[in-house]
Amino acid sequence: MAHRYKVREIAQQSGLSEATVDRVLNNRPGVREGTRAEVLQAITDLDRQRAQLRLSGRRYLIDVVMQTPRRFSDAFREAVEAELPSFAPAVLRARFHLWESGASEVTVDALDRLRGSQGVILKAPDDPAVADAIDRLVAGGVPVVTYATDVANNSRYGHVGIDNYGAGATAAYLIQQWLNHVAEPGTGVLVTLSRNVFRNEGEREVGFRATLRGSGLEIVDVSGSDGLDATNEALVLDALRRRPDIEAVYSVGGGNAATVAAFDRLGRRCRVFIAHDLDADNRRLLHEGRLSAVLHNDLRSDARTALRMILAARGAVPPEPGRPSPVQIVTPFNLPSGVSS
Incomplete structure (x- = not known):
């Protein structure tokens, strides 16, 4: 069978004979599994060495474009900057274009103004205008990787993020387990979203609703805060005043310090509070026991994956199959020390 390396190269790398390598590559019988594994490892090693040669002396300018709370x-800037040196001998530099709120036009303008970019990591609203801006970048030779929340119907190279539906279902499962013996039928569960235009939040909410169906708990939605404490507290206060039966929270979009403050202001107890992302606020709230659990994914691993995808899109490293980022359930008792989210 045809292969990207000559049989002689693989034989030299593995220390096996050319005849043995040929038998493995052509799936002939009589080859031990250990020998087959040695040949596959040799091919993996050759891939890695070829990638290193392609990367040697190369410079890449990566743009990180994000609408998200600071x-x-x-936390993500820190993760990206920590991962940049790991791609040596290539030299990667990052430019950051970050803002907290605004219409989709802000994102479109930021993408259209990029000059000299060799790849973009993007967290943006799911909007057709954003999809068109992505297509313009890709048509100009700039690969785009969406992060945390995807954008539909565009030519982006790939997406990095968790299984949002599964995360929402996990949050619902945890809340049911905690409330199972203490909540009355019809007890309210507050779901706080930053804004409906983010696809990841919608997927989390769908998973949450589907899993909570039939539990006897009632979902109360709060949306439009952009995940900012200043706007979220007023929205949560209004919901709590309307629904004195709310006893649990699933924070899809953030603003958790404000949610805690709203409960405190009204002298209300929150029995269960599930949130996302181990940022500075959530670490503090978890340590203080104000959050029950945080659904956490390693931002450094995500940053490394997104940067590698961009290099793969440029042909600098071999492509790897995409898979959702793993999610860890963090409680006050297994809170990682000295680890950024």
Whole structure:
């Protein structure tokens, strides 16, 4: 069978004979599994060495474009900057274009103004105008990787993020387990979203609703805060005043310090509070016992994956199959020390 390396190269790398390598590549019988594994490892090693040669001396300018609360963008910037040196011998530099709220036109303008970019990591609203801006970048030779929340119907190279439906279902499962023996039928569960235009939040909410169906708990939605404390507290206060039976919270979009403050202001107890992302606010709230659990994914791993995708799109490293980022359930008792989210 045809292969990207000559049989002689693979034989030299593996220390096996050319005849043995040929038998493995052509799936002939009589080859031990250990020998087959040695040949596959040799091919993997050759791939890695070829990638290193392609990367040697190359420079890449990556743009990170994100509409998100500062607590998240600060954590992701730290993760990206920590991962840049790991791509040596290539030299990667990052430019950051970050803001907290605004219409989709802000994102479109930021993307259209990029000059000299060799790849974009993008967290943006799911909007046709944003999709068109992505297509313009890709048509100009700039690969785009969406992060945390995807954008539909465009030519982006790939997406990095968690299984949002599964995360929402996990949050619903945890809340049911905690409330199972203490909540009355019809007890309210507050779901706070930053804004409906973010696809990841919608997927989380769908998973949450589907899993909670039939539980006897009632969902109360709050949306439009952009995940900012200043706007979220007023929205949560209004919901709590309307629904004195709310006893649990699933925070899809953030603003958790404001949600805690709203409960405190009214002297109300929150029995269960599930949130996303181990940012500075959530670490503090978890340590203080104000959050029950945080659904956490490693931002450094996400940053590394997104940067590698861009290099793969440019042909600098071999492509790897995409898979959702793993999610860890963090409680006050397994809170990682000294780890950024």
